Amino acid sequence: MLGKVADWKIPLGPYTPVQIAVAVGGGFLLVKTISWWSWMGPVPLAGWVLLIWLVRRPKVGGRTPVQAALGWTLLAWQPRGGRIGGRPARDRAAHPLLGGFTIEASPAPAALPTAQAIPAPTVQRRAQRAPHPVPAPGRAPAPGRVRTTTPAAARPASSVQQLLVLARQGGAR
Known part of the structure; x- marks a missing residue:
């Protein structure tokens, strides 16, 4: 804020640096362009004074206009990719990328086992109960219950085969 110069008090002061800049810049602009605005009478002068009054305490995002303009300038000046360790970040x-591949003939795929080829389920008791992958809704298996399982080697691989096995068992699981 500027309110005094030596012992002289500035009229209608104190003024902010932005007000002083607008007053000096606007006054210079008005003097240089008097040839085309003089027919408007006092309107440009009144606009100049109104602009000086308007910039007395403006805030742009909580900052003064000078700080906001400096922030925008520095933002525009930054490298597009940002900075890493103070240096501009650049793409490599x-x-x-050179390379190749070879397509070789593969043996015919083995036929999937059918429902008839899958061995019947075996009954076995377990000392320790393992959780069922899909428990019945609202029902927990009873302790010591006999479970039917298929050997790991003969376990169906696809969901269609699993459905066939379930149909063969009568849908009970």
Whole structure:
């Protein structure tokens, strides 16, 4: 804030640095362009005074206009990719990726086992109960209950085969 120069008090002061800049810049602009605005009478002068009054305490995002303009300038000046360790971050230079591949003939896929080829389930008792992958809703298995399982080697691989096994068992699981 500027309110006094030596012992002289500035009329209608104190003024902010932005007000002083607008007053000096606007006055210079008005003097240089008097040839085309003089026919408007006092309107440009009144607009100049109104602009000086309007910039007395403006805030742009909680900052003064000078700080906001400086922030926007510094933002525009930054490298597009930002900075890493104070230096501009840049993408690495492009380089060709060379390589190749070979397509070889593969043996015919083995036929999937059908429902008839799957061995019947075996009954076994377990000392320690393992949780069922899909428990019946609202029902926990009874302790010591006999479970039917298929050997790991003959366990169906696809969901269709699993449905066939369930149908063969009568849908009970």
